[in-house]
Amino acid sequence: MTPSALSTDPTQSFKRTITGVTLVALPVVLFMLALMLGRYPIGPVDVGKALLSPLFPDLAADIPDVARQLVLRIRLPRALAALLIGASFGGTGTAFQAIFKNPLVDSNILGVTSGAGFGAALALLLLRDTWQVQLFAFAFGLLAVFLAFFGSRLYKSTPLLILTLMGILIGSLFGSLTAMLKYLADPLDTLPAITFWLLGSLTAITWQKLSALAIITIVGLVFLWLVRWRLNILSLGDDEAKALGVNPARMKLWIIICSTLITSAAVSVSGVIGWVGLVIPHAGRILVGPDHKRLMPASIALGAAFMILIDNIARTLLPGEVPLGVLTGLIGVPILILLLRRNRTGW
Amino acid sequence: MPLSPNPFCMKGIKMKQRLTQLTLLLLVTILILTGCTPANQATPTDAIEAPETTLPEEELTEEATGPAGRFTIQADADLPPALTVLYAACFPDELPVFVDAEADLLVTTATQDDAFSLSYLPATFLPDTVLIPQSDSFDAAYFIAFAVSPAGQQVLIDIGALPPTVTLTDQAGNTVEIDQPVRRVISTYGPATAIVYSVDAESRLASASYLGARDELGAAAMERIDPRFQDLIGDDNFSQDDFNLEEAANLDPDLIITSARTAWLDTVGELEIPFFLYDAETPERLKEAVLLTGQLFGPNSTAQAEAWVNYYDWVYASILEQTQDLPEEERPRVLFTGTAPTRVASGDMYQTSLIEIAGGISASAELTGYWNDVNLEQIAAWDPDVIIVPPYGGATVGAITENPDWQILDAVQAGRVYQMPKLVVPWDTPAPDSVLGIIWLTQRLFPDVVTLDCAEQAQYFYYTYYDYPISADEIDTICAVD
Numbered sequence: 001m002t003p004s005a006l007s008t009d010p011t012q013s014f015k016r017t018i019t020g021v022t023l024v025a026l027p028v029v030l031f032m033l034a035l036m037l038g039r040y041p042i043g044p045v046d047v048g049k050a051l052l053s054p055l056f057p058d059l060a061a062d063i064p065d066v067a068r069q070l071v072l073r074i075r076l077p078r079a080l081a082a083l084l085i086g087a088s089f090g091g092t093g094t095a096f097q098a099i100f101k102n103p104l105v106d107s108n109i110l111g112v113t114s115g116a117g118f119g120a121a122l123a124l125l126l127l128r129d130t131w132q133v134q135l136f137a138f139a140f141g142l143l144a145v146f147l148a149f150f151g152s153r154l155y156k157s158t159p160l161l162i163l164t165l166m167g168i169l170i171g172s173l174f175g176s177l178t179a180m181l182k183y184l185a186d187p188l189d190t191l192p193a194i195t196f197w198l199l200g201s202l203t204a205i206t207w208q209k210l211s212a213l214a215i216i217t218i219v220g221l222v223f224l225w226l227v228r229w230r231l232n233i234l235s236l237g238d239d240e241a242k243a244l245g246v247n248p249a250r251m252k253l254w255i256i257i258c259s260t261l262i263t264s265a266a267v268s269v270s271g272v273i274g275w276v277g278l279v280i281p282h283a284g285r286i287l288v289g290p291d292h293k294r295l296m297p298a299s300i301a302l303g304a305a306f307m308i309l310i311d312n313i314a315r316t317l318l319p320g321e322v323p324l325g326v327l328t329g330l331i332g333v334p335i336l337i338l339l340l341r342r343n344r345t346g347w
Numbered sequence: 348m349p350l351s352p353n354p355f356c357m358k359g360i361k362m363k364q365r366l367t368q369l370t371l372l373l374l375v376t377i378l379i380l381t382g383c384t385p386a387n388q389a390t391p392t393d394a395i396e397a398p399e400t401t402l403p404e405e406e407l408t409e410e411a412t413g414p415a416g417r418f419t420i421q422a423d424a425d426l427p428p429a430l431t432v433l434y435a436a437c438f439p440d441e442l443p444v445f446v447d448a449e450a451d452l453l454v455t456t457a458t459q460d461d462a463f464s465l466s467y468l469p470a471t472f473l474p475d476t477v478l479i480p481q482s483d484s485f486d487a488a489y490f491i492a493f494a495v496s497p498a499g500q501q502v503l504i505d506i507g508a509l510p511p512t513v514t515l516t517d518q519a520g521n522t523v524e525i526d527q528p529v530r531r532v533i534s535t536y537g538p539a540t541a542i543v544y545s546v547d548a549e550s551r552l553a554s555a556s557y558l559g560a561r562d563e564l565g566a567a568a569m570e571r572i573d574p575r576f577q578d579l580i581g582d583d584n585f586s587q588d589d590f591n592l593e594e595a596a597n598l599d600p601d602l603i604i605t606s607a608r609t610a611w612l613d614t615v616g617e618l619e620i621p622f623f624l625y626d627a628e629t630p631e632r633l634k635e636a637v638l639l640t641g642q643l644f645g646p647n648s649t650a651q652a653e654a655w656v657n658y659y660d661w662v663y664a665s666i667l668e669q670t671q672d673l674p675e676e677e678r679p680r681v682l683f684t685g686t687a688p689t690r691v692a693s694g695d696m697y698q699t700s701l702i703e704i705a706g707g708i709s710a711s712a713e714l715t716g717y718w719n720d721v722n723l724e725q726i727a728a729w730d731p732d733v734i735i736v737p738p739y740g741g742a743t744v745g746a747i748t749e750n751p752d753w754q755i756l757d758a759v760q761a762g763r764v765y766q767m768p769k770l771v772v773p774w775d776t777p778a779p780d781s782v783l784g785i786i787w788l789t790q791r792l793f794p795d796v797v798t799l800d801c802a803e804q805a806q807y808f809y810y811t812y813y814d815y816p817i818s819a820d821e822i823d824t825i826c827a828v829d
Contacts, residue, residue: 038724038728039722039724039725039727039728040724040725040727040728041728065755066727066730066755066756069754069755070724070727070755073751073752073755074722074723074724074752075724186740187586187587187588189686189739189740189741190686190740192686192690192718193686193687196720201720203689203720203722203723204689206752315722315724319711319713319714319719319721319725320714320719320720320721320725321689321720321721321722
């Protein structure tokens with residue numbers, strides 16, 4: 001069956017509308033929830049007043065200043081960051097799986113996360129300022145992909161396979177370098193900071209950091225959104241793509257550059273969160289099928305919803321922050337197994 | 348059993364022969380001391396320094412009292428036999444002179460001194476038996492140093508006055524039998540090193556890992572406290588994670604002390620060197636750790652350890668007396684942060700006990716384990732009145748007070764964010780210095796209630812337990828109230 005054949009069926013069409021509405025509503029609802037949940041108890045009405053207080057200062061007169069500040073300075077940027085990071089993992093994962101024609105890759109395949117992890121560890125060891133940590137993570141994430149990409153140009157045959165191999169090699173190289181830094185780090189001081197960063201957390205998010213993340217992520221996702229139909233063509237194979245008037249090499253390069261930029265920006269803020277980009281596209285396929293015109297928005301929405309769900313749990317489950325890298329697998333795997341059981345679909 | 352000559356006694360012989368060449372003699376002595384076997388490194392530092400200040404007077408005393416003896420001893424009834432053997436080991440073929448009054452050296456039963464005034468603790472060479480100098484006699488001072496040194500301990504073991512081994516249960520629950528005297532120790536755990544110093548056994552260290560000695564100020568202070576510091580520092584070879592077996596074998600240790608949370612215990616088991624484990628995260632466990640350390644090194648260190656425990660108890664009781672009637676609502680909630688502002692101490696940690704003894708309430712007591720990473724919202728929910736940052740890991744007051752997000756906390760608004768002081772060992776770690784951390788924190792929390800003074804007590808503590816006359820500048824920096 002082709003997508004156009006599906007749409008003629010009225011029950012299918014109804015189902016698709018329901019799925020679409022759910023996919024849009026899910027992150028929105030979880031986002032609202034994120035603003036209301038927290039270790040510091042703030043009622044839903046007070047949250048609403050706090051949110052409107054920059055526009056109508058009189059509204060917040062009767063709520064404690066701590067509550068207002070918490071909602072505006074801590075919860076809001078953090079919830080937005082979770083949405084953006086989840087969306088970029090979902091979007092880039094879908095794009096990479098399409099251009100590599102491989103359902104087992106995500107945007108980390110070219111070593112961006114390992115590079116970012118090394119950059120962050122280096123900055124934590126030497127500099128300690130949170131801004132520098134983010135900058136180093138971003139820069140080394142890009143550097144890792146750059147090395148993998150130009151490393152693959154040394155060989156002329158089957159570029160995609162070589163590129164994958166170089167990505168894995170560069171990833172391991174930065175993995176070893178990170179391990180070396182952890183070995184050198186002071187076990188009482190910098191080592192816990194590095195370990196915590198590598199496990200992923202949104203604790204340190206501020207409006208300042210969010211603004212940089214938001215610009216890169218939104219521009220990148222808009223690009224992926226606009227090229228989503230080309231992913232269908234690219235996933236067919238290079239010859240078919242050429243036959244259909246698309247330059248596959250140039251298209252792939254642009255998608256890799258764009259995905260790397262937004263993944264690096266996301267990882268530099270959140271720390272290493274694997275898994276999401278790999279699995280969210282599969283969940284998307286189960287819900288809306290393999291057509292990238294629908295899969296791309298579905299993956300973006302699912303990624304955003306999943307990330308904010310995970311972060312809500314990380315923030316509120318225990319007095320201590322639970323690392324995101326711990327929760328993504330623990331919560332994501334059962335959900336995915338449940339979805340796989342209920343549906344069968346090709347990728 | 349024939350006793351081999353030792354540096355103390357050789358020194359004594361030469362002195363008698365060449366009373367007029369005292370300066371030259373001192374140089375020879377130092378040469379001998381530095382050139383001898385490792386055991387000789389155990390010479391207490393005050394014994395080496397003693398001649399410079401006391402020699403001229405000693406010259407006069409000897410001339411006045413004549414050649415009848417180096418100095419006179421007044422001892423309790425059952426002690427002369429042991430003292431005679433000890434004396435003969437120190438000054439070969441010589442006999443001590445016992446008198447009933449006005450002796451140069453008083454040997455008697457130890458009395459409990461609860462004054463905690465500025466003074467060295469008397470040397471305890473047998474359990475509860477102390478040597479108290481009554482004059483400036485250099486030989487008497489030398490004899491005292493000898494009596495509590497490993498060599499003197501060996502003499503007392505040989506005549507059965509001290510046990511040849513001690514059997515102790517370490518803080519991991521292992522029963523360890525340790526041959527006495529302990530001459531060469533590797534300490535791979537900073538708090539344990541601090542305890543060794545405070546029980547006056549630092550001369551037994553062959554290598555040590557230090558707390559707080561990695562920063563410039565700490566290292567400088569440590570060099571003033573112990574001239575051997577640069578040679579002892581072993582952090583590169585020995586830590587909680589690493590243990591360089593070859594380096595350890597080179598040092599020929601007869602005891603290794605370390606944390607119970609050490610990674611390499613299985614490997615070192617192969618060396619067949621006894622090791623002793625520390626795990627002191629509560630005041631009771633810390634007191635136990637200090638007492639056990641005292642027992643490792645013999646009667647003098649035991650007495651020193653007991654004195655410290657008495658002091659700790661006295662500080663605790665004094666503070667409790669002054670703060671116990673404070674109602675719950677007047678007790679500040681204190682948050683103890685770590686190397687990052689959002690990393691906080693758990694309820695299981697020593698820092699929580701510190702806050703509670705000082706009369707505060709630990710804001711993060713519900714947490715378990717070690718340091719916990721939390722978020723600012725959780726800290727806002729705890730709403731601490733006071734925030735303490737530690738003196739290590741690059742933590743600063745500014746990292747909290749200058750962060751705009753942290754302005755939502757009342758403690759930050761009120762400027763009640765303070766950094767825990769340290770000289771070398773941070774005052775919040777489970778080491779003897781933490782008694783000062785309690786006093787300092789109490790002063791911060793209840794400046795109008797508590798009478799114990801940080802400066803006064805720091806001076807007493809470092810003088811008595813580190814043999815270190817802390818300078819007024821150091822005290823002003825440490826105890827500064829801004």
